Amino acid sequence: MGDLISIIFLSIGLFFVFVGSLGVFRLPDALCRAHALSKAITLGISLMLIGLWVQIGTLMAAIKIILAILFLFMTIPLAGHIFALYALTKSQDGLDN
Numbered sequence: 001m002g003d004l005i006s007i008i009f010l011s012i013g014l015f016f017v018f019v020g021s022l023g024v025f026r027l028p029d030a031l032c033r034a035h036a037l038s039k040a041i042t043l044g045i046s047l048m049l050i051g052l053w054v055q056i057g058t059l060m061a062a063i064k065i066i067l068a069i070l071f072l073f074m075t076i077p078l079a080g081h082i083f084a085l086y087a088l089t090k091s092q093d094g095l096d097n
Helices: 002-026 030-056 059-092
Strands: none
Touching: 002 030, 030 059
16 A cells, blocks of 8 residues: 555656656746746655655654755745746846847
């Protein structure tokens, strides 16, 4: 049963990572791309880590994976926001060709 739950979490996480990566190529500007990446990648990697947690099942792995998920929730949206601010200031300066 644990293997099935792990496969489900890993598959859903892989789907979100794929959709976020696809958004980089399909979306029109840098602001939309940053939004797609920060949201989809955060959720996708978190779901994949939860699937890993279910597969390993030890207390030490649980603590490490929870810390990794908290780190991801703090850093990935922040990096996307900083990238979007940088892209916005460059577009306002007229440097995007």
